[in-house]
Amino acid sequence: MTVEHAPARRPRPAVGGYLTMAFAVAVMILPLVWMALASFKGLDELYQLPIQWLPDSLAATNYVTATQTVPFGSFFVNSAIVTAVGAGLKMTLGLMTAYALVFVDIPFRRFFFYVVVCALLVPQQIVLIPNYALVAQLGWLNTYQGLILPGLASAFGTFLFRQHFLTLPRSILEAAQIDGAGHWRRLWGFVVPLSGPTIAAVGLVSIVTEWNDYLWPLLVIDRPEMMTLPVGLTLLMNFDGVPDWGVIMAGTVLVTVPVLAVFFLLQRRIVDGLVTGAVTG
Amino acid sequence: MATATTPPDASARRAGTHREPGSRPRSRRRNQLRNWLIFAVLAGPNIALLVVFTYRPLLQSFFLSTLQWNLGSPSAVPVGLANYADFFAAPGTPRLLAVTAIFTLATVGGGMVLGLLLAVLLNRKLRFRGAARTIVVAPYVLSGVAVGLLWLFVFDPNFGVLSALLGGLGIASPAWYTDPQWALVMVIIVYLWKNVGYVALIYLAGLQAVPRDLLEAASLDGASPVRSFVSVVLPLLGPTTFFLGITTLLTSLQSFDIIRAMTDGGPLEGTTTMMYAIYREGFANGRAGYSSAIATILFLVLFVITLAQLRFVERKVHYA
Numbered sequence: 030m031t032v033e034h035a036p037a038r039r040p041r042p043a044v045g046g047y048l049t050m051a052f053a054v055a056v057m058i059l060p061l062v063w064m065a066l067a068s069f070k071g072l073d074e075l076y077q078l079p080i081q082w083l084p085d086s087l088a089a090t091n092y093v094t095a096t097q098t099v100p101f102g103s104f105f106v107n108s109a110i111v112t113a114v115g116a117g118l119k120m121t122l123g124l125m126t127a128y129a130l131v132f133v134d135i136p137f138r139r140f141f142f143y144v145v146v147c148a149l150l151v152p153q154q155i156v157l158i159p160n161y162a163l164v165a166q167l168g169w170l171n172t173y174q175g176l177i178l179p180g181l182a183s184a185f186g187t188f189l190f191r192q193h194f195l196t197l198p199r200s201i202l203e204a205a206q207i208d209g210a211g212h213w214r215r216l217w218g219f220v221v222p223l224s225g226p227t228i229a230a231v232g233l234v235s236i237v238t239e240w241n242d243y244l245w246p247l248l249v250i251d252r253p254e255m256m257t258l259p260v261g262l263t264l265l266m267n268f269d270g271v272p273d274w275g276v277i278m279a280g281t282v283l284v285t286v287p288v289l290a291v292f293f294l295l296q297r298r299i300v301d302g303l304v305t306g307a308v309t310g
Numbered sequence: 311m312a313t314a315t316t317p318p319d320a321s322a323r324r325a326g327t328h329r330e331p332g333s334r335p336r337s338r339r340r341n342q343l344r345n346w347l348i349f350a351v352l353a354g355p356n357i358a359l360l361v362v363f364t365y366r367p368l369l370q371s372f373f374l375s376t377l378q379w380n381l382g383s384p385s386a387v388p389v390g391l392a393n394y395a396d397f398f399a400a401p402g403t404p405r406l407l408a409v410t411a412i413f414t415l416a417t418v419g420g421g422m423v424l425g426l427l428l429a430v431l432l433n434r435k436l437r438f439r440g441a442a443r444t445i446v447v448a449p450y451v452l453s454g455v456a457v458g459l460l461w462l463f464v465f466d467p468n469f470g471v472l473s474a475l476l477g478g479l480g481i482a483s484p485a486w487y488t489d490p491q492w493a494l495v496m497v498i499i500v501y502l503w504k505n506v507g508y509v510a511l512i513y514l515a516g517l518q519a520v521p522r523d524l525l526e527a528a529s530l531d532g533a534s535p536v537r538s539f540v541s542v543v544l545p546l547l548g549p550t551t552f553f554l555g556i557t558t559l560l561t562s563l564q565s566f567d568i569i570r571a572m573t574d575g576g577p578l579e580g581t582t583t584m585m586y587a588i589y590r591e592g593f594a595n596g597r598a599g600y601s602s603a604i605a606t607i608l609f610l611v612l613f614v615i616t617l618a619q620l621r622f623v624e625r626k627v628h629y630a
Contacts, residue, residue: 046436053428057445060503063471064460080474122356129352135345144357148364150616152564154588155609158374158381158598159367165382182359212348241453243567248593259455263571266459274463281456292451296444299451300511307512307553 061285068092068278075274091279095265098276101283103254104261107173111246111257112239115177119239120232123186124224128216130187131194132202142191148184153244161248171255176246186231189305193227194220230302233295240288258284371609375602381592386599393603402579409494410563410583416498417505417562422554424502425509426547430539432510433517443514447507454504454567461500462572490580493573497581500568505561509554516550517543556619560612584608 067075068091069084095101130142160179169175197220205215221228243259250256253264265280266272292299375393379386397403432443449457464470465486473483484492520543528538564585569575575582575590582590584604592601 043434043436046431046434049431050436050439050442053431054442054445057449057503057507059471060460060464061449063464067463076469078468079477080469080471122359125352126356129349133345133349133352135342135349138349141349141353141357144360148360150613151364151368152560152609152612154564154585155371155602155605156364156367157588158592158602158605159370160363161593162381162598163362163367178359179363182356182363184360184364187356212352216352237451241451241567243453243455243570244589247570259453259567262453262455262459266571274466274469277459278463281460284456285452285460288451288453289448292448293444296447300447303447303450303508303511304515307515307557 091275095279123183127190234302377599428510429513458568458571
């Protein structure tokens with residue numbers, strides 16, 4: 030290892046790099062392509078050796094079957110409601126709590142901050158049975174409130190918003206106060222508009238999480254018309270004899286494509302959200 | 311301000327209220343009452359939800375773990391620590407712990423190594439690397455159930471794309487569906503596929519923070535790229551590695567969707583992790599007390615790990 034070797038290394042061709050990158054991308058994409066292709070295949074095309082790569086036609090038969098065997102429309106609506114209401118309220122609660130923790134001057138504020146943050150130490154698996162028992166007791170099985178309320182509290186969001194609020198210039202809020210703006214208006218009229226990127230980042234991650242949530246909805250919902258997409262999707266697996274992968278894949282396409290579309294459209298912001306969560310905690 | 315004896319009107323003075331002495335205490339108290347009220351309106355609902363749906367069930371879970379109680383049954387028998395004793399004495403427990411350990415080590419260790427390699431690759435000045443980054447992260451945002459189902463067909467030993475690819479190399483497809491060991495390998499691969507992009511993403515953020523001149527200096531000193539990576543870059547990535555290690559450990563120990571969609575814990579319990587056992591005992595078998603005991607054991611493990619993480623975060627927040 031002498032100094033003379035260093036310049037010779039410079040024009041190293043990046044062929045290896047490109048090959049590895051192509052391989053990595055192929056590994057990520059191939060299963061998704063396989064899913065999309067299979068969603069157009071009939072049983073005879075699926076169960077054929079050697080395997081048939083491309084479907085004979087792009088007829089939407091499997092999609093029709095999938096949406097007719099199980100109420101996909103209701104799954105979609107339920108997922109949309111739970112995601113919109115759940116993520117929306119969670120963000121609102123997080124913003125309000127973070128504001129109170131930073132800008133409302135009361136004694137023991139730190140104690141309440143710890144009440145929020147310590148909730149991060151409690152994993153979902155340990156609260157499952159007691160929460161299920163409570164929700165069942167309240168008669169909330171198969172209801173939206175049963176789906177949404179137990180996971181609604183914002184701990185991580187509050188934590189991230191608080192971190193951000195602490196960096197806001199106090200002078201702006203003092204000016205707002207002098208103008209006679211109360212806490213409510215200071216929060217929604219000044220603090221929130223100043224926190225756009227943080228809110229977008231946290232919000233998108235929380236939307237994706239709600240949309241994909243599976244364990245809790247699986248426990249509290251057993252009526253098909255109340256199921257969300259991930260739970261309803263498994264109904265397609267209740268088959269007799271050989272699984273009709275074409276129909277199942279049509280279902281998975283319907284579940285994954287909206288999320289993929291949103292991800293590719295807003296990937297900068299979503300990536301920011303994932304990284305923000307990591308950088309701050 | 312930090313004096314031991316705080317004068318009674320210290321907070322009023324701090325707030326800058328210098329009015330006539332007589333009215334001060336009352337207006338201060340009224341002001342404080344107002345602040346409490348505002349605080350309650352803003353933070354109250356969230357804190358109430360946390361108490362009802364996080365702290366209450368946490369405590370109740372400890373209590374339930376000392377009962378012999380079936381979900382939905384009106385009667386429960388206090389049994390002390392018998393559920394814990396049963397768990398450690400159960401014939402399936404060594405296997406359960408082994409499966410959990412293998413799944414966790416493989417997903418966390420494999421994820422970190424693959425994620426770091428991907429990050430290094432995608433940090434190089436290659437064309438299309440932006441697109442490649444997006445594609446690598448994409449599976450992370452997909453539903454675990456959908457991912458599990460689509461991979462189940464990829465793994466189909468006869469008609470799946472994987473068996474066709476392996477067949478092309480002259481390898482017979484392993485019995486992914488029926489062999490417990492291969493089934494565990496299968497769910498580990500799928501878990502890695504879904505989550506490796508996240509690790510790569512966070513490592514990329516870490517790599518981009520490595521100062522260029524440090525690398526140039528190493529290169530001028532004659533260090534090979536591998537050498538400068540090992541002795542310059544890796545140490546700088548230490549905090550990132552620590553953070554990722556803990557976060558991915560926590561998510562891996564709690565993973566559920568993929569196992570549920572692909573194997574339902576089988577075949578022959580080959581993919582039943584502790585998390586999955588909590589679900590199966592509590593909800594499929596209805597043994598809520600026993601399930602709570604397993605949940606409590608897993609909780610204690612997670613608690614120690616999370617505490618370590620929070621200490622670390624605290625440090626980063628204060629000194630970074």
